Amino acid sequence: MAKLSELKAGSEGKILSVAGNAHFQSRVTAVGITPGSTVKVIQNKRFHPMLIYTRNTLLAVNREDCDLIEMEG
Numbered sequence: 001m002a003k004l005s006e007l008k009a010g011s012e013g014k015i016l017s018v019a020g021n022a023h024f025q026s027r028v029t030a031v032g033i034t035p036g037s038t039v040k041v042i043q044n045k046r047f048h049p050m051l052i053y054t055r056n057t058l059l060a061v062n063r064e065d066c067d068l069i070e071m072e073g
Helices: 022-031
Strands: 012-018 038-043 050-054 057-061 069-071
Touching: 012 022
Parallel strands: none
Antiparallel strands: 012 038, 012 069, 038 050, 050 057
């Protein structure tokens, strides 16, 4: 298992779990970041939000939030 923030640009993986409080979980599931969905990392540069592609949508996710998302490695 790895955190979403640890994946390199160009890699893909499946979301295993989303941690955090209920407000955070509600927010990310509303945009399609749910366990079982596939994510492709478009950009992962230090000190910048990550760009990910999931469910036909490009999303910018801040790094702290990416640390709460566990990925299948």
